[in-house]
Structure formats: structure tokens, C-alpha cells
Amino acid sequence: MYKALSLMACLALAACGDVASKDSGAFSFDFKDGQMNGTYNPEGWDAVKIQKFIQVDCPSKKLATYNETPQTNGLIAFVANCA
Amino acid sequence: MSPKTLYDKIWDAHVAHEADDGTCLLYIDRHLVHEVTSPQAFEGLRMTNRSVRAPDKTIAVPDHNVPTTLDRANAATMTEDSRIQVEALDKNAKDFGIHYYPVSDVRQGIVHIVGPEQGWTLPGMTVVCGDSHTATHGAFGALAHGIGTSEVEHVLATQTLIQKKSKNMKVEITGKLRPGVTAKDITLSVIGVTGTAGGTGYVIEYCGEAIRDLSMEGRMTVCNMAIEGGARAGLIAPDEKTYEYCMGRPHAPKGAQWEAALAWWKTLYSDDDAAWDEVLTLKGEDIAPVVTWGTSPEDVLPITANVPAASDFDGGKVGAAQRSLDYMGLTSGTPLADVEIDTVFIGSCTNGRIEDLRAAAEILKGKKKKDGIRAMVVPGSGLVRAQAEEEGLSDIFIEAGFEWRLAGCSMCLAMNPDQLAPGERCAATSSRNFEGRQGRGGRTHLMSPAMAAAAAITGKLTDVREMM
Numbered sequence: 286m287y288k289a290l291s292l293m294a295c296l297a298l299a300a301c302g303d304v305a306s307k308d309s310g311a312f313s314f315d316f317k318d319g320q321m322n323g324t325y326n327p328e329g330w331d332a333v334k335i336q337k338f339i340q341v342d343c344p345s346k347k348l349a350t351y352n353e354t355p356q357t358n359g360l361i362a363f364v365a366n367c368a
Numbered sequence: 369m370s371p372k373t374l375y376d377k378i379w380d381a382h383v384a385h386e387a388d389d390g391t392c393l394l395y396i397d398r399h400l401v402h403e404v405t406s407p408q409a410f411e412g413l414r415m416t417n418r419s420v421r422a423p424d425k426t427i428a429v430p431d432h433n434v435p436t437t438l439d440r441a442n443a444a445t446m447t448e449d450s451r452i453q454v455e456a457l458d459k460n461a462k463d464f465g466i467h468y469y470p471v472s473d474v475r476q477g478i479v480h481i482v483g484p485e486q487g488w489t490l491p492g493m494t495v496v497c498g499d500s501h502t503a504t505h506g507a508f509g510a511l512a513h514g515i516g517t518s519e520v521e522h523v524l525a526t527q528t529l530i531q532k533k534s535k536n537m538k539v540e541i542t543g544k545l546r547p548g549v550t551a552k553d554i555t556l557s558v559i560g561v562t563g564t565a566g567g568t569g570y571v572i573e574y575c576g577e578a579i580r581d582l583s584m585e586g587r588m589t590v591c592n593m594a595i596e597g598g599a600r601a602g603l604i605a606p607d608e609k610t611y612e613y614c615m616g617r618p619h620a621p622k623g624a625q626w627e628a629a630l631a632w633w634k635t636l637y638s639d640d641d642a643a644w645d646e647v648l649t650l651k652g653e654d655i656a657p658v659v660t661w662g663t664s665p666e667d668v669l670p671i672t673a674n675v676p677a678a679s680d681f682d683g684g685k686v687g688a689a690q691r692s693l694d695y696m697g698l699t700s701g702t703p704l705a706d707v708e709i710d711t712v713f714i715g716s717c718t719n720g721r722i723e724d725l726r727a728a729a730e731i732l733k734g735k736k737k738k739d740g741i742r743a744m745v746v747p748g749s750g751l752v753r754a755q756a757e758e759e760g761l762s763d764i765f766i767e768a769g770f771e772w773r774l775a776g777c778s779m780c781l782a783m784n785p786d787q788l789a790p791g792e793r794c795a796a797t798s799s800r801n802f803e804g805r806q807g808r809g810g811r812t813h814l815m816s817p818a819m820a821a822a823a824a825i826t827g828k829l830t831d832v833r834e835m836m
Contacts, residue, residue, distance in 0.1 A: 309618070310475060310486075310618050311473070312473065312474040312475070313470065313472040313473045313474065314472060314474070315441040315472050316438055316439075316441060317439070317441050317442065323472070338474070338754055338757070341757050341762065342438050
């Protein structure tokens with residue numbers, strides 16, 4: 286019984302790799318000289334959340350500009366500047 | 369079937385081969401990788417033309433060396449050695465196709481915070497990492513421990529690890545904790561009793577009402593420091609809190625897979641009549657808010673105590689205590705609550721989770737740090753940082769005069785720009801207080817996040833209960 290349960294669980298956990306490959310939480314950015322360049326997966330993030338998150342790092346806590354460009358791989362690229 | 373401990377059950381479920389001398393080949397479910405202990409291991413694979421055996425179970429994130437300031441995208445913020453190690457991890461993750469959270473990824477953070485947060489760590493698993501604080505993941509009822517770089521290479525290549533089984537130790541914390549007493553006080557108090565070698569040769573299972581009452585964050589703090597007590601690993605049996613924490617995490621199983629996993633997880637507890645090689649019981653109500661006074665995590669006392677004298681100890685500890693007192697610049701008989709500090713560090717894989725930040729913010733709300741104190745909060749991951757900002761905790765820290773940093777190991781260890789200067793004294797929520805741990809000549813006092821926050825306000829080691 287115990288071995289059977291552990292085997293089932295191992296099979297279930299092994300299958301988690303499929304979930305991982307979607308990587309819906311992807312969101313990366315670099316902050317340099319007051320400008321932020323990054324990408325995010327729209328399955329897990331949206332423009333409002335992204336702006337709310339990145340503006341905290343601006344000295345003014347506000348963004349002056351925020352522009353998005355969809356990428357061929359399904360991710361959204363963005364460029365933002367602090368106010 | 370003979371009764372088993374939780375450790376026995378996880379061990380038995382992962383033995384791929386047992387040799388005549390008892391040495392086993394264990395299957396490894398999750399291999400966590402950071403930039404410091406992995407470069408030689410990946411190079412070893414390259415030199416022998418091998419690949420990573422299970423890239424889908426191998427997760428990498430840079431944490432030890434990364435600066436925590438906003439300008440960290442600028443390579444000039446790192447030392448040459450650090451930059452090389454981080455760049456090597458970038459390249460190795462790409463070349464070998466493993467899961468990777470680079471510095472620019474919002475999910476980046478301390479590997480032992482990212483693993484659970486992303487659902488990589490689950491009950492019943494074997495989890496290894498080239499880092500001693502891998503014990504953290506034991507909070508989920510996972511057998512988790514640190515490994516050396518040669519073992520990192522072995523696990524990368526084979527997804528197995530050669531091990532001999534440890535003995536079973538039960539540490540039971542009975543009853544309720546008093547106000548102001550936290551998971552950090554539990555784990556430091558246990559080490560205060562066992563000493564840093566008391567757990568050698570054992571895997572510790574923490575149990576009892578006070579442990580069950582802890583959140584998952586608190587349980588991670590307890591297990592994180594199992595290694596400081598010398599144990600191979602720390603474990604806490606999974607329960608409803610564990611399942612609730614895991615459910616919905618990005619890499620946790622879903623649907624029928626969740627149900628199958630849950631059925632197994634519910635068998636993961638020590639049988640009533642399981643045999644223990646060692647048992648330690650502490651009463652929860654006897655545990656006080658504690659701080660360390662020396663240069664070992666076992667040098668721990670209630671904040672209401674005085675700095676001890678070397679003559680208070682026996683045997684070889686007499687000399688060690690005197691050396692600790694000299695290094696720490698402390699005079700025996702001084703009330704610990706009179707010891708002035710220069711720096712406050714809130715963060716690390718021990719206490720860099722959202723609950724830790726909430727506890728510190730609760731003390732700091734509407735108050736200011738004492739003038740002249742350097743104080744920083746370093747969230748354990750980018751997502752902890754985001755959550756803290758969402759809850760307004762970052763505003764409390766900034767208004768109190770703290771620096772609000774990006775995620776990383778930061779001042780837990782002197783491998784990045786966040787370091788103590790010689791002679792500087794720090795109230796730290798991290799796990800180690802060895803000589804030079806936070807910077808050459810730096811003096812570390814370990815404590816809970818709430819105690820560290822209280823120290824920032826008064827500029828001295830402080831009994832947080834006076835501020836509650």
C-alpha cells in the first residue's frame with residue numbers, strides 16, 4: 286500500500302515538468318540609469334501589475350513613460366522610464 | 369510492517385540501491401543550484417562530456433553574490449569573482465537546459481525561499497543543494513540537506529546521491545509559545561541546549577504543539593537552523609497547513625496528480641511506536657526571546673540575561689567562550705539589553721519571508737530607527753518584495769529609516785557588497801555568527817525579526833516584549 290502510494294506520488298510529481306514549461310510567471314527586467322527594460326508572460330502578469338511593481342523602484346515612485354511591444358515568442362517586452 | 373519515523377519513510381521511498389555496508393544510492397527529486405558551489409560541478413560535466421540527467425528537476429538561481437541595490441544590473445557593482453560566478457551560472461543554466469531564475473527575473477531570490485515559493489519543494493521529496501541551509505525545505509516533510517561540490521556534480525549527472533542513513537532524533541516543543549516568542553527563538557533555544565554538535569549523525573524531526581502552531585514560514589525558520597545544531601537535516605511532518613501552502617504553487621501538482629500526491633503526503637508522519645535514537649523535549653512556555661552573545665549559534669541566552677563569563681563554562685568551552693567574548697568586544701556581567709549595536713539586518717534564508725517582514729513591520733510601524741544606526745531589509749525573493757510592497761510593509765520600513773533592498777543573501781554572509789566593517793556590531797536575523805561571517809571583524813548577534821526591529825529603534829539589543 287505504502288509503496289504503491291509513493292510510486293503514484295512520484296509519477297504525479299514527475300509530471301510537474303509539463304506545468305513548468307509554460308512558465309506563466311515569467312517576468313524579468315533590468316533597471317539602469319532610470320530606465321527599465323523587461324519582458325513578461327501575459328498568462329501570469331498584466332500591464333497594470335507590471336507598472337505597479339516597477340514604479341516602486343523609481344525615486345519618485347512614479348513612471349513617466351511605459352510602452353509595450355508583443356514578441357513573437359508570446360512574451361510582452363516593455364520599456365519604462367521613471368518620472 | 370515495523371513502525372517507522374517520517375525520516376525512515378522518506379528514506380525507504382528513495383533508496384535505489386543498498387550496498388552490503390549499508391551505503392545507499394538515493395534518488396533525488398529536486399536539485400537546487402546556486403552560483404557559488406556549482407561552477408566546478410558543471411565544468412566536471414563538460415570535461416567528461418556528460419549532460420544533466422534530469423534538467424526538469426534542477427533549479428538554479430543566483431543569490432549569494434548578487435548585490436541587493438537597484439543598480440545591480442551594472443556589472444561593476446560586483447567583485448570580479450562574484451561576476452564570474454554569476455555569469456557562469458547564467459551560461460551553465462542555458463547550456464544544460466535547467467530551470468533558471470536570473471538576477472533580472474522578479475522571482476529571483478534566495479534559493480531556499482524561491483524553491484518553496486515556486487512549488488518546487490513538496491512533501492516526501494528528497495531535496496539537495498550545494499548549501500548547508502537546504503535543511504529549510506524539511507519544513508514540508510521533505511528530506512533536504514546540503515551537499516558538497518563533488519556531490520553536486522554527481523547529482524547533476526545521475527540524479528542520485530550516495531548516502532549512509534542517519535539516526536533519528538525527535539525534538540518536541542510542547543504547549544504554547546508566550547507573546548514575543550517566535551520560531552527563531554525556538555530553533556536558537558534548541559541549539560542552546562544541544563550545542564552545535566548535538567545533532568551530529570542525526571536527522572531531527574521537530575514536533576509538538578508549538579511546532580504544529582507555527583506557520584509554514586515559521587517551520588522553515590526552525591528547519592533552516594537544524595544544520596547549526598549539527599544535524600544532517602530537520603523535518604516537520606506535513607499537515608493541512610503544508611498542503612494549503614503548496615496548493616496552486618506554479619510547480620505543484622494539479623488535478624488528479626494533486627490528489628495522488630496528497631494521498632501519499634498523508635502517510636508522511638512518524639508512527640506512534642516508532643523508535644527514536646534520541647529525544648529532546650522543551651516546554652514552549654519556557655522559551656524566551658533570545659539573542660546570541662558569542663561566535664557560535666549555541667552561544668544563546670534570553671535577552672533578559674547578562675553576558676556570561678568564560679568561567680561559567682566547562683572544559684574546552686572555557687577557552688572558546690573567552691575568545692568569543694574578546695572577538696565580540698563584550699564584558700561579562702553586562703546586561704545583554706545594554707549592548708549597543710551599529711547595524712540591523714533583516715533578511716536571509718532564515719528570516720527573509722513575508723511573515724518575517726510582517727513581524728518586523730509590526731514593531732516598526734510609526735516609529736523610526738535610532739539616528740546613526742544602519743538598517744536594511746532584504747526580502748528573500750522578488751515575490752516576497754512584491755508582496756511586502758502590496759501590503760504596505762515597504763512603506764513602514766522606508767519611513768522608519770530602513771533601506772529597502774532587492775532580494776539576495778545580502779549581509780548573511782560576506783560574499784557580496786553588503787558587509788559589516790571591522791568592529792561593527794549587528795542585530796541580524798540570519799543563521800550564523802561565526803567570526804567574520806558578515807564581514808571581517810564584524811560582530812553578529814542572531815535574533816528574530818521582531819527583536820531586530822526593536823533593536824533598530826533603541827540602538828541596543830532589546831526585549832521586544834517591551835514594545836508589544
